[in-house]
Amino acid sequence: MTEELTRPKKKNPILRTRLPTLPPGARSRVALGLTAAAAEGRFALQSCRDCGAIQYPPREACQECLSLRLSWKKQTTTGELLAQTVLHHSNDLFFRERLPWRLGLVKLDCGPTVVAHLHSGIADAPVRVHVSARLDRAGQAVIVATPDKESTMAEDRQMREFTCDPKFRKVLVTDGKSPLGQALINSLAKAGADLIWVGHSEPWKKFPGFDELKKIPQVTLIPLDVTDSKSVRELAAEIGGKVDILVNNAEFHRAFGIVNRAGVETARAEMDVNYFGLLRLAQEFGPAMRARGADGQAGAVAWVNLLSIYALANFPSHGTYSASKAAAHSLAQCLRAEMRPAGVRVVNLFPGPIDDEWNQLLEPPKLSPENLARAAVNALRDGIEDVYPGDVAQEWLERWRDNPKALEKELSS
């Protein structure tokens, strides 16, 4: 039933580019719990802390015991498709452009009945299905049902709307010099990216790994210095209207905090790359990508930022770096809001220490560039927007969510 993803036809420049539309994005505040979990790739439903009842749609109180003590808990992801329909009519522009659209009513094994988007590989009801929560183009969670856990999202016409799969897409990676940049390029090439523009800030120099990069057929090296407004502007003028996925991995990282360093030059350099670099890229590439949110099967879909788990809480031994990542995180939230009308997803990566030069003195575990690159590509495929890859990031996140003040004290000792 699934249709293989085929290479999109070359664009006819004379034809009008369709403007992006979004699925209905209004949600009550309580329903955003589904979105919060889906943003990290989890399927969670409201569960009562007093009687244990699991409920959906989200409510302000437990429908069994009226307790107000509700929390979002990870649930089993299986159920039975009770009934299905194929819509041939919709009241909404987004769906109207995508008819026919298949939907189902699924009785979850954990209790509630849910309405879900159906993968075309699912047989007629009654049949067992796998469910998950995904972000749609409006950035809000929806429940989708697939034949099983391993079903390919991108190869289904409807499911593709919830993913940003790099296959057949044109990608800009802003820094090809770092080990992470090279790992990202390899992962994207392996995932079937059509074209990968790779920025290097000092084009007159040959960097380690340069020859290997040149061997990857999709790669084109291009000069790009994110601290130079002119450089960013010129590149955007050249390829801005073609980039489907922008991966901003350029970063400047030095250790130390405040008292062990004299002057502001290092901190300024960190801000110039990590914060202003993102701002320059966003100002130059953002408008073009926003205009191409519905540009056929391979329109602009995603913007990936390399942040850091230190963006959540300052890590004093890398204090100024943490501050620049916190600034970038805040700016990325602004970018997410501004890209939303086009349905372009902003994916933020919050890794713990990467196993590279500037984290030399940090104790393991450290995240290998390859694992981080794989997490980034998986996030694009699965429609995740906040990625906390690796054990350190997961642990920091848990400590931060549990008690941010405690984490601050722990990090300062």
Add this chain to the structure above:
Amino acid sequence: MRKNYEGVAVAVPVTVPYVRYSIRAAHWWLARAVSELLKISKLKKEQLDGLSVSSFTLAPDSAVGLTQHLGLSPRWLDHLPYGGASGVVALRRAARAVQAGDAEVVACIAGDTNHVDSFRLTLANFSQFARDAVYPYGAGGPNASFAFLTAYYMRTYGATREDFGKLCVAQRANALKFPHALFKKPLTLEEYLVARPIADPLHLYDCVMPCAGAEAFLVMTVEKAESLNLKFAKLLGTIERHNAFPTDPIQMRGGWALDRDELYAQAGLAPQDMDFLQTYDDYPVISLMQLEDLGFCAKGEAPDFIRSHTFTTDGDFPLNTSGGQLSVGQAGAAGGYLGLVEAIRQLTGQAGERQVKDARAGLVSGFGMINFDRGLSSGAAIFAKL
């Protein structure tokens, strides 16, 4: 044991002729309904001391705003947001008000306007659950919800499109004798079957057409009706229920199944005593559920029931004798009044050429509010000829 409904009369059936689209506000439609009630009953505005209002498109006003809009000063006022169950619920509340003497004459009115864009706006914000958990899934509106119920019913109980079609075709025949019906052309089973798909397995003629219009009737005591020289029908019994069977994974029954024994006990009648039935019919599958849950046949036997009966006004089981919403149109909350108003006509000899011969008792059923995956409100009432 709850008090019976003895001594309650329903009178003055009013339909404000429907149109597909209207540039007027809901207030205009409700004003016409009140004005028709007064004209026919020859009552003065001051004599309407009770008012019950149902409307989806009256916002930002509610019933109380409408009193000032229309210059009414009722001492008893209700605003009932029950969609397709509004008619029966309004009747129940009004009946108790006149029994208790809180009001002498209650005008029950329901109506909605339909601008070109109003249906879409109503759907997008119909309920919190719809906004959070249904509308983002294709924005199919009630078509999608009823497609699930229809598909499940067909698979479970063996109903076919021909079964649903038979009801639609019969109701169209009834509608051709109802001057206010928006559908004026006969419908054949062939046309029903080949109509374009809307939300599988629903096709065009399975779906009601949203329109603008209003319906109304008066509730008062039998003595009052007699003193006003009004033709009236007697209320024998009535039930309502909300969110029945919440743990059913999918809706295959409504609240009627919980309360029907009490309904027939109040009336002192049985299903076979009914000379006609007015179901809530926004989609045919719901009529099948009502046939079962109101005891005309057992659960799952409605397809056989349809195959062995005829449903026109001259048939052996007159159903939705004015054409139902499927052939008259769905004027918002007035859809929940259509069958009730028609029942009053049938029992007061005002049904013209669609008069069911010797109709002495009839049952009216209401169903409404697809809040998430199912209709939450159900109600029914039995009326008898004087």
